[in-house]
Amino acid sequence: MRASSQVLRFADWTSPVPPVAREVLSAVPEPAGDQPPVLFVPGLGHGAWAFAEHWLGHTAARGFAAYSVSPRADGSLRAYVHDVVQVAASLPRQAVLLGHGAGALVVAHALARYPARAAVLASPVPEGWSALGAALRTNPFGTLPALFGAAPRLSRRQLFGAGQAAAAAHHARLVPTPARVYRQVLFATPPAAPVGDPPVLVVGSPDDRVVPRKALDRTAARHGGAPLLFPGMAHDLMLDESWPEPIDAILDWLTKELAA
């Protein structure tokens, strides 16, 4: 299927996405440095808080202004993408986009509309049936309903590591996303190529129970690389006990790319 025209944007021209007050959390370095801002985009069910726990502060400590935006209530794929681009364009400098889980899919769509400085897809949920296949294997009772139109429920075991102390608290903060939105995000026409040719990094874990290893390889290959892997970690890298490892690796990669 060919992506719809990038040039003739009738949807935006005839029925623009209505504005909402967006929840944006941030941590900015003091003093502000030369590095581009990083915008974190959580997956479905999560909010900006998921990054505010550890990654925003850590990113700021390493000299990058860090922001995260919550998916709007009553959203749609189009509205999520719109919100990401709106927040990115509101930042003073060309931003780096980092999407996690289904948020990585939102970022992939946003990259076709906004020339990001760089992009990171963390535990990126693959498009289409392969996403459901993987979820079915690890969490049949949470995923099956999605096939019949109900909201899928991600289990605690799927998202968080076994020994994770705060897992229960984190799991309690997840908000159910309507199945309609899941279907939209997963089965949308694949995004057009990123504009402005940004460097893209894929990170994930071979032990992720939502995104299989093969899917990570495929997503990374599409962006001309191999995934950066963090064995032993659960799907929610940013809430895992070992959260500093991936974010440090991501920021190291970014620093290298920006110098190139």
Next chain:
Amino acid sequence: MPDTPDIADRHDAVCVIGAGGSGLAAIKNLREQGFAVDCYERETSVGGAWNWRHDRSPVYASTHLISSRPLTEFPDFPMPDDWPDYPHHSKLLSYLERYAQHFGLGDSIWFGTEVVAVSPVGDGRWDVTTRSTGGGAERVQRYAAVVVANGHNWFPKPLPVDTAKYRGQVIHASAYKDPAQLRGRKVLVVGGGNTGCDIAVEAAQQASTVWHSTRRGYWYAPKYVFGRPADQVNDKMLQLRLPLRLRQWIFRRTLRLTVGDLTRYGLPAPDHRPYESHPVVNSQLVYYLGHGRITPVPDVTRLEGTVVELADGRRVEPDLVITATGYLPRFEFLAPELLDIDADGKPDLHLHAFARKHPTLAVIGLVQADAGLFPLAHWQSVAVARWLRLRLSDPVRAAAVQQRESARPLRSWTRLRVVPSSRHWFEVSHTHYLRTLEDLLHQMEPA
């Protein structure tokens, strides 16, 4: 000082002339294709026409967009979605400033520097002569390509009526800035374009008497129809690919049922169908006609003493005549044949952008559409940047693209059925035009 200054070779760098919206888009998109860019801007800041402090800005204090926000913004840098449908010109300026800052374009711009001459060197390269606007020596630098983005709304189109014997004040609309210029005076506004209508409305609120002279009737469109910005409704019809005849019928019907018959106020009936002239979008003109605050009059034939004579023999005595006759394109720094400029001053460019005989010379923003300019300027500059890149990376394919483009029929991107007026030299339908650009972009996609 030597007569011929040393020529500094900038190798593969591209020269962009002007840092208005079009020039900024050109810098950004050329840099995305990996080009080094030197942009020269005669003013000391970005924004071009939208920076109303610039001495050549055609914008007046009250200017608001006529194209609604989604149809005006750059496709890859949207305006904030909580801005109004038709933002004020000061918002447009801050938008362009933020665009420049966001993409760090300032690094590529030399402010207060005017381009005074651009001449081909022979191998596709160009010698660009610049001079500081503060005066001083000229400097010549050699570039691989030149992208002109000098705007086409700053050189007033003269009113071809002798004013030597006239004792009243005549100014072109470009010199109109502030409603205080109108307060308590008897004002004649000439021209029924968007500028003329805006100023007539402003005069209706400020002046003691207002005459509005137009040499033909127009389809004055309101800013809103069916509760939506009018251009968004229009695009719905274009999206559904309704045939022109049907859209014309709907336009007439809608206007009839809402605004009514304009000849009732003494305006001439349009001498053309809807969509055959550049859209004039103004909801207030009719309102002030209805209040009797604006008296429509025909063309001006003579100006003498204190009297202005009109085509129907009427004589009026304004204190101030504002000619809102529009603007003409000007390229003082280029020999006319480089852009195939004819005796009237009209350039002939492929897609209104590519010089026909010079593959490394292009113009951005020399179009006017039924939508905002920036989306067009963006995709034009993407196409120019990809074209320049393709010439270097794959000359064989570039030649094939050029061959195909030269066979592209005019009607696929120009508007053939428009009122014959210099006003319409660069008139395009944004959907037709963008489809053509998209097709060109596909041809140039990396293999």
